Amino acid sequence: ETGVTQSPTHLIKTRGQQVTLRCSSQSGHNTVSWYQQALGQGPQFIFQYYREEENGRGNFPPRFSGLQFPNYSSELNVNALELDDSALYLCASSLWGKDTQYFGPGTRLTVL
Amino acid sequence: EDQVTQSPEALRLQEGESSSLNCSYTVSGLRGLFWYRQDPGKGPEFLFTLYSAGEEKEKERLKATLTKKESFLHITAPKPEDSATYLCAVQAGPSYNTDKLIFGTGTRLQVFP
Numbered sequence: 001e002t003g004v005t006q007s008p009t010h011l012i013k014t015r016g017q018q019v020t021l022r023c024s025s026q027s028g029h030n031t032v033s034w035y036q037q038a039l040g041q042g043p044q045f046i047f048q049y050y051r052e053e054e055n056g057r058g059n060f061p062p063r064f065s066g067l068q069f070p071n072y073s074s075e076l077n078v079n080a081l082e083l084d085d086s087a088l089y090l091c092a093s094s095l096w097g098k099d100t101q102y103f104g105p106g107t108r109l110t111v112l
Numbered sequence: 113e114d115q116v117t118q119s120p121e122a123l124r125l126q127e128g129e130s131s132s133l134n135c136s137y138t139v140s141g142l143r144g145l146f147w148y149r150q151d152p153g154k155g156p157e158f159l160f161t162l163y164s165a166g167e168e169k170e171k172e173r174l175k176a177t178l179t180k181k182e183s184f185l186h187i188t189a190p191k192p193e194d195s196a197t198y199l200c201a202v203q204a205g206p207s208y209n210t211d212k213l214i215f216g217t218g219t220r221l222q223v224f225p
Contacts, residue, residue: 004155006155031211033211033212034215040217041217042116042199042201042218043156043201043213043215044215045212045213045214048210048211048212055210056210056211056212057210071162090155090156092213094211099143099144099161099211100161100205101146101154101211101213103148103155103157103158104155105154106154106155106157107155108153
């Protein structure tokens with residue numbers, strides 16, 4: 001059974017740039033959730049995707065957007081990067097209707 | 113507003129010294145409470161799910177319990193490899209709603225030999 005994978009591992013961008021982060025869900029899972037974790041904080045919910053549609057969104061501006069593909073993999077896109085976007089971005093997959101979410105290793109984004 | 117509070121923020125234990133971590137929550141319609149372990153720079157690793165007051169789950173040196181207002185993670189005779197940040201999270205609201213997790217800020221545990 002393949003776990004959740006994320007790419008890239010690390011990323012350095014400058015303010016105003018755009019970034020795309022990728023996630024492959026665990027085998028058999030059809031739901032993907034994205035979280036942002038600032039240093040020393042708990043993860044904060046960004047949004048969730050099921051059946052290729054956004055299903056719930058946290059308190060993040062529209063410049064945070066996402067996609068889910070037919071194979072259940074997902075992308076997180078962030079436009080007009082700000083310094084405060086520097087964080088660990090976590091992807092979690094689950095089976096719709098089942099509660100437990102399994103996390104990937106994360107992508108560390110640094111915005112200079 | 114749904115909220116999760118963890119205490120203490122940090123805990124230093126001698127190897128073999130048992131202790132408990134606390135997670136208190138205020139949510140509308142708890143669907144589940146989750147414990148995760150997170151090593152520095154890594155993603156959270158799932159430990160337990162608890163659904164109703166009185167429920168208990170065990171795994172090796174860890175035992176999680178749930179009441180109507182809080183959950184405890186008991187660590188019995190910890191070893192240095194148990195050092196990590198332990199995160200508590202809740203899911204709340206109707207099941208047709210999003211499955212978002214609401215996290216606390218975690219307890220950073222250090223176990224010294």
